[in-house]
Amino acid sequence: MTLQEQELAAVFAHLTEEAARDPLDTQALLATLVEGGRRLFDALGAIAYYAPGGGSAVQTAGTDDALRVLAGEAVDWQEGPGYDVRTTGCALIDVDVTIQPTRARWPRWTARVRALGHGRVTALPLPAKDGPAGALVLFGPHSGRLDEKALSLARSFADAAANTLSLQREVTESRVLAGQLEHALSSRVVVEQAKGILAARHDVTLDQAFDRLRRYARSHQRKVQEVAREIIGGRDFPMDP
Missing domain, CATH: 1.10.10.10 (Winged helix-like DNA-binding domain superfamily/Winged helix DNA-binding domain)
Incomplete structure (x- = not known):
């Protein structure tokens, strides 16, 4: 098992541990998701958005204070790769935030990201049975672009995290129903x-x-x-x- 695979197994174990907590804490699970994404893929940072069932209330998480603020502002602006991915369910791979088309597409989001020193992002959907439930946004890895193997692993990581979030949601809904x-x-x-x-x-x-x-x-x-x-x-x- 490679070092990255060992790290992936450790992150999955942590996600499972968070999902099994009582009371359930989705915010803690999202925090584990973004920190795991940052570590696994040598990213400069990560943001997660989660709004299951197409709900208007979006939970966010970021690996540092600046990205946490950005995540919340992006929800209000309805801008950025995270917004696009969680509404369309389509991944955005290795997007250059310095070029004109990207600046025109997400003007406020791009300006803030560039001010934070980021140049490239990859955004992956967090799928659910009833449609896209959120997105994981990775900010430019230290080592450059994600290669094919790393990208495939990142997709698997996002899918597994989404499944964990869905299971946690189902448990929460089951508990509410049982109470009712x-x-x-x-x-x-x-x-x-x-x-x-x-x-x-x-x-x-x-x-x-x-x-x-x-x-x-x-x-x-x-x-x-x-x-x-x-x-x-x-x-x-x-x-x-």
Whole structure:
């Protein structure tokens, strides 16, 4: 195993470790992604953008303060290779930021990048099942352009990182759904218990008890579950037949 392959394995292990943290922290995962990209490909710096599901809220990360600021500004400007890649899903390889076409394409972004001393960038998509979820932007490696082997490795790295982010997102959504289902079940149990109490108290059927409970809650602009909990707690309500 080469030194770069060893480094890649270490970065993947770190990504997996971050993805398994509880509570889940996408920002920490993005920070690991950009630092791993910088180290693996001998880059001068790296930025990551992440907005799964085409959402308008874009999370960003950078390997230093200047790049973190640039990442946020680029989102507001809707400029730069990161913006283009995360909206189109198409990679931009070895882009020269000093030439006129690039300056015309991203005027504010290019001016800031040149002021930071960067001359070339490569931007790779972070794919997801529902379309591009983000981008990884690498700023000119110390050793010059990425060769074919390094570029292939960079693509694999971006794909693996994107998969890790997607898995983390799925876990988060599953936890939210589980919480919602648990809340719904708890509320259902409370209402069923209150129905039983009312049915016995007023000598009515369960359906009639629920109808009275619901009408009372609506007329007093309260939630059915709130009234049900108070009934279970022993409170009696004057409910119309």
